[in-house]
Amino acid sequence: MVYSEVSHLECSKCKAKYEHNQVLNLCKCGKPLFVKYYLDNLANEWNKDSLKNREPSLWRYHELLPIVHKENVVSLGEGMTPLLRMDQMGSELHINDFYLKDESIIPSGTFKSRGAAVGVSKAKELGIQTIAMPTNGNAGASWAAYATRAGIKTKIVMPESAPTIPRNECFMTDADLYLVDGLISDAGQIIGKAVQKYDWFDASTLKEPYRIEGKKTMGLEVLEQLNWEIPDVILYPAGGGVGVIGIYKAILELQEIGWITEKLPRFVVVQSDGCAPIVRAWEENKRESDFWEDAETVAFGITVPKALGDFLVLDILYNTDGCAMAISDDDMLKEQKHLAAMEGIYICPEGATTIAATRKLRENGWIKQNDKVVAINTGSGIKYPEIVESKIPMLQKDEEL
Amino acid sequence: MVYSEVSHLECSKCKAKYEHNQVLNLCKCGKPLFVKYYLDNLANEWNKDSLKNREPSLWRYHELLPIVHKENVVSLGEGMTPLLRMDQMGSELHINDFYLKDESIIPSGTFKSRGAAVGVSKAKELGIQTIAMPTNGNAGASWAAYATRAGIKTKIVMPESAPTIPRNECFMTDADLYLVDGLISDAGQIIGKAVQKYDWFDASTLKEPYRIEGKKTMGLEVLEQLNWEIPDVILYPAGGGVGVIGIYKAILELQEIGWITEKLPRFVVVQSDGCAPIVRAWEENKRESDFWEDAETVAFGITVPKALGDFLVLDILYNTDGCAMAISDDDMLKEQKHLAAMEGIYICPEGATTIAATRKLRENGWIKQNDKVVAINTGSGIKYPEIVESKIPMLQKDEEL
Numbered sequence: 001m002v003y004s005e006v007s008h009l010e011c012s013k014c015k016a017k018y019e020h021n022q023v024l025n026l027c028k029c030g031k032p033l034f035v036k037y038y039l040d041n042l043a044n045e046w047n048k049d050s051l052k053n054r055e056p057s058l059w060r061y062h063e064l065l066p067i068v069h070k071e072n073v074v075s076l077g078e079g080m081t082p083l084l085r086m087d088q089m090g091s092e093l094h095i096n097d098f099y100l101k102d103e104s105i106i107p108s109g110t111f112k113s114r115g116a117a118v119g120v121s122k123a124k125e126l127g128i129q130t131i132a133m134p135t136n137g138n139a140g141a142s143w144a145a146y147a148t149r150a151g152i153k154t155k156i157v158m159p160e161s162a163p164t165i166p167r168n169e170c171f172m173t174d175a176d177l178y179l180v181d182g183l184i185s186d187a188g189q190i191i192g193k194a195v196q197k198y199d200w201f202d203a204s205t206l207k208e209p210y211r212i213e214g215k216k217t218m219g220l221e222v223l224e225q226l227n228w229e230i231p232d233v234i235l236y237p238a239g240g241g242v243g244v245i246g247i248y249k250a251i252l253e254l255q256e257i258g259w260i261t262e263k264l265p266r267f268v269v270v271q272s273d274g275c276a277p278i279v280r281a282w283e284e285n286k287r288e289s290d291f292w293e294d295a296e297t298v299a300f301g302i303t304v305p306k307a308l309g310d311f312l313v314l315d316i317l318y319n320t321d322g323c324a325m326a327i328s329d330d331d332m333l334k335e336q337k338h339l340a341a342m343e344g345i346y347i348c349p350e351g352a353t354t355i356a357a358t359r360k361l362r363e364n365g366w367i368k369q370n371d372k373v374v375a376i377n378t379g380s381g382i383k384y385p386e387i388v389e390s391k392i393p394m395l396q397k398d399e400e401l
Numbered sequence: 402m403v404y405s406e407v408s409h410l411e412c413s414k415c416k417a418k419y420e421h422n423q424v425l426n427l428c429k430c431g432k433p434l435f436v437k438y439y440l441d442n443l444a445n446e447w448n449k450d451s452l453k454n455r456e457p458s459l460w461r462y463h464e465l466l467p468i469v470h471k472e473n474v475v476s477l478g479e480g481m482t483p484l485l486r487m488d489q490m491g492s493e494l495h496i497n498d499f500y501l502k503d504e505s506i507i508p509s510g511t512f513k514s515r516g517a518a519v520g521v522s523k524a525k526e527l528g529i530q531t532i533a534m535p536t537n538g539n540a541g542a543s544w545a546a547y548a549t550r551a552g553i554k555t556k557i558v559m560p561e562s563a564p565t566i567p568r569n570e571c572f573m574t575d576a577d578l579y580l581v582d583g584l585i586s587d588a589g590q591i592i593g594k595a596v597q598k599y600d601w602f603d604a605s606t607l608k609e610p611y612r613i614e615g616k617k618t619m620g621l622e623v624l625e626q627l628n629w630e631i632p633d634v635i636l637y638p639a640g641g642g643v644g645v646i647g648i649y650k651a652i653l654e655l656q657e658i659g660w661i662t663e664k665l666p667r668f669v670v671v672q673s674d675g676c677a678p679i680v681r682a683w684e685e686n687k688r689e690s691d692f693w694e695d696a697e698t699v700a701f702g703i704t705v706p707k708a709l710g711d712f713l714v715l716d717i718l719y720n721t722d723g724c725a726m727a728i729s730d731d732d733m734l735k736e737q738k739h740l741a742a743m744e745g746i747y748i749c750p751e752g753a754t755t756i757a758a759t760r761k762l763r764e765n766g767w768i769k770q771n772d773k774v775v776a777i778n779t780g781s782g783i784k785y786p787e788i789v790e791s792k793i794p795m796l797q798k799d800e801e802l
Contacts, residue, residue: 056457056481076745077483077506080457084478105478105506108747109783149745155802160795165783171791172782174742182798194802341575344477344550346509381573382510382566382784390572394561397583401556401595 005042006066009033009209012312020066023126025207032309033209034249035066043257051224056080058114058217064253065118066213072125074150076107078117079217083225083374088342089355093362097372099231100345101222103379108142108169110301110348110379111218111243115211116142119203122210124150131155132200134187136239136300137166138379143203144175155200157187162300165383183295185305205240206308215243219250222374228260232371233361235268235354237378238278239302241313244269247376248316265374267322268361269313270353272297272329277306278313282324287311298329298387299349301378325360327353335359336381348384351377406443407467410434410610413713421467424527426608433710434610435650436467444658452625457481459515459618465654466519467614473526475551477508479518480618484626484775489743490756494763498773500632501746502623504780509543509570511702511749511780512619512644516612517543520604523611525551532556533601535588537640537701538567539780544604545576556601558588564701566784584696586706606641607709616644620651623775629661633772634762636669636755638779639679640703642714645670648777649717666775668723669762670714671754673698675730678707679714683725688712699730699788700750702779726761728754736760737782749785752778 009018011027012034018024020035027033046063054060058079067073082102090098103111120143123131131147132155133140140156147154154175158167159182170177180187188204195202202208223230230251236244244267254260271279274297277289289310295303307313317324329349336352339345347355354375361367395401410419412428413435419425421436428434447464455461459480468474483503491499504512521544524532532548533556534541541557548555555576559568560583571578581588589605596603603609624631631652637645645668655661672680675698678690693706708714718725730750737753740746748756755776762768796802 053453057483075483075485077485077503080481082458082476082478084476102478105508107506109510109781145741145745145747147745148742157796157802164786167793168786168789168791169747169783171789171793172738172741172747173745178794178796178802180796180798180800186798189798190796190800190802197801337573340546340573341549344546344548344574346546346570346573380510382570385565385569385786388569388572390569392568392572392578392580395558395579395581395591397581397587397590399581399591400598401558401579401591 001045001063003062003070004065004068005038005063006068007036007038010036023128023201024209025202032206035209035213037064037253039253039256046257048228048259058117058214061217061220064220066210067121067125069125072121074121074124074146075117076113076145076149078106078113080221081105083222084345086343089339093359094369095362095367095373096370099374101218101374101376102345103377104347108138108145109383110138110142111215112139112142114214114217115139115242116146116214118214119143119208119211120146120150120152123152123201128152128201130200131203132191132195133203134184134191136184136303137162138301140175141166141169144170144173148173155194157190159183159187163384163386183305184303205242212242212246212249215246216250218243218376219247220254223250223254223260230260230263231265231374233268233367233373234265235270235357235375237299237302237350237353237376238269238271238313239304240307241278241309243376243378244316245309245312264320267316267320268357269317269322269324270357271302271324271326272299272332272353273326274329275303275305276326278310279324279326281310281314282317287314299332299353301348301350323366325357327356331356333387340381346381347377348379348381349387351379402446402464404463404471405466405469406439406464407469408437408439411437424529424602425610426603433607436610436614438465438654440654440657447658449629449660459518459615462618462621465621467611468522468526470526473522475522475525475547476518477514477546477550479507479514481622482506484623485746487744490740494760495770496763496768496774497771500775502619502775502777503746504778505748509539509546510784511539511543512616513540513543515615515618516643517547517615519615520544520609520612521547521551521553524553524602529553529602531601532604533592533596534604535585535592537585537704538563539702541576542567542570545571545574549574556595558591560584560588564785564787584706585704606643613643613647613650616647617651619644619777620648621655624651624655624661631661631664632666632775634669634768634774635666636671636758636776638700638703638751638754638777639670639672639714640705641708642670642679642710644777644779645717646710646713665721668717668721669758670718670723670725671758672727673700673703673730673733673754674727676704676706677727679711680725680727682711682715683718688715700733700754702749702751724767726758728757732757734788741782747782748778749780749782750788752780
């Protein structure tokens with residue numbers, strides 16, 4: 001078998017087709033492109049047993065990833081993050097099988113490294129030399145690390161108010177980093193102009209077709225970790241929404257190659273109530289979202305006022321009988337602390353929105369006790385020291401406890 | 402086969418034997434205890450192929466770990482961290498096979514979680530209800546997380562000058578945390594008195610016999626990842642030295658069960674020149690170290706003025722034709738930045754000492770071009786925002802690049 005069964009790219013909206021061995025951003029119609037595979041070949045020639053001896057990284061699914069030549073793979077050891085049972089929390093919420101897909105345990109401590117690993121590997125394969133992107137922090141940190149490992153330059157613009165640690169990561173891994181006195185949408189404007197002016201590749205969310213494939217591996221892993229049994233509910237904290245788009249794509253592809261049944265999980269998209277454009281659109285039964293004015297939340301990673309892939313996320317909610325929910329900063333921070341104190345798992349505020357949403361959806365009966373529920377934690381709590389308010393008693397050397 | 406082939410505990414110095422199903426700290430003679438296994442059984446009944454279908458965590462080696470009943474395993478998804486090739490750095494240093502065992506990719510972002518996972522699991526198995534320990538930060542963070550997951554209380558004393566993030570982790574995961582105006586040795590004094598006064602289990606480094614077994618799994622993994630070929634050189638940044646003791650123990654045990662050849666790697670123990678008691682002892686050809694006065698270094702995790710297991714670490718250096726080396730703060734910080742900018746891997750300052758030592762040992766010919774070299778990075782650079790000094794240009798919304 002070949003290393004990758006990639007066949008071509010296809011517009012997620014107008015279905016126009018493109019060859020995969022060229023540098024591409026959006027479709028001519030302005031919408032994101034999806035990578036397509038020879039799923040027939042995979043259905044005939046690939047089987048689950050082939051995974052058994054493979055390394056525990058996202059590259060174990062290389063047939064369903066877009067890198068044609070193995071030597072172009074750029075890796076920092078990403079993927080096969082743990083799927084942790086939350087038995088204490090499950091007991092509190094009366095959910096028999098409650099899991100956390102913990103994307104803390106990955107290079108740079110967030111799921112952004114999945115998109116970066118695959119996106120940068122493909123960029124390397126296509127001969128791209130400079131990557132440019134706006135970021136709320138973590139995506140830039142991941143792309144800078146992988147690009148540096150690949151010998152590719154990065155130009156990154158980040159809001160000044162973004163957390164310190166991703167800024168440090170960009171600096172340490174040698175990105176050309178700039179701060180902007182504004183939001184990620186302002187950073188996006190600056191990058192948009194720059195990629196017109198210079199010969200840089202625009203790796204903004206969904207303007208770059210390959211990061212979805214990286215995020216897709218979260219779905220492949222969850223399915224493999226559940227022994228190919230499809231969960232009933234998957235909760236995801238959405239900014240740009242690439243993760244949920246990727247996980248849904250993984251499920252459809254696995255169904256087409258016959259590894260899983262036709263059942264679909266109900267997807268729950270969770271946002272902060274300080275920036276909830278997709279939730280508002282879903283509540284109004286719309287197919288696209290409107291720009292969210294004056295976005296503000298501690299969950300910096302999901303502060304995205306208008307996502308390019310909003311229509312895809314909303315489609316998933318409508319197709320799977322899913323729902324969308326906004327969580328207050330106060331509730332997500334309480335839930336973050338509560339989970340850490342209960343299960344020892346210190347997740348990021350974005351991830352904590354999914355626990356808060358599970359609580360509400362269990363209370364109103366939307367989630368049932370027998371539902372198998374998977375919450376996606378997109379990153380580690382340790383990356384956000386700014387939001388911790390602790391008071392610790394101080395002892396002198398000769399004092400006793 | 403049984404889940405664990407643990408047989409008993411044995412003093413690392415006087416060889417006194419103890420049953421394993423009881424709460425133990427040090428030997429009566431005051432020295433650390435080692436866990437022993439029925440290696441004959443393992444030689445006869447266990448084989449490498451049995452690992453193939455196991456989960457990518459340190460529990461894949463459960464036969465060589467001390468937890469008797471699987472249901473006592475407390476896990477946050479630790480182990481099988483990546484062994485990354487450093488081709489750029491290898492090329493610069495003229496080393497053909499240069500690897501980093503990257504312990505960033507683990508719960509809490511440091512290798513301390515290996516010791517905590519196994520130590521807390523065994524504490525749970527033995528019915529311990531409260532654990533107490535001094536820490537320079539990361540060990541406390543890991544033990545607090547695992548103990549909370551196990552339903553065990555933790556009492557932790559940490560130097561006030563320890564980094565912020567581990568403090569946050571202890572706070573978030575509900576440890577009873579105290580700061581002390583002093584060093585880890587002062588914290589140790591306070592804990593020492595407290596465990597006399599209360600019914601708390603003293604989980605100080607090497608006073609607790611099971612964390613070595615957790616650290617041992619770094620060695621098991623490196624060997625498995627190198628397809629059971631023994632590297633020529635292993636470099637390790639030593640504070641308490643448990644990691645190097647564990648890795649060496651792993652190699653001896655694998656040799657005894659016949660999975661690897663009799664060759665030994667040359668071990669290199671690296672310390673900061675602001676706290677280098679083991680390096681000084683090795684240079685003076687001593688079997689034990691003296692207390693290092695006025696210890697000070699940015700590599701907080703290896704600021705240990707006098708390690709309980711110093712004699713074991715020195716034995717390893719003498720037994721394996723190894724060596725010890727002290728690195729300045731300036732050199733380790735430069736190497737940390739250089740590696741991040743070259744390979745995209747953002748390691749901790751402690752880990753960076755091993756890269757600096759490799760450079761010096763290559764220059765003086767102690768490491769040869771054809772040596773297979775493994776450097777242990779004990780944790781993630783992102784946990785140390787305090788030591789990053791970056792200057793990032795600032796843009797206004799309407800500016801261009």
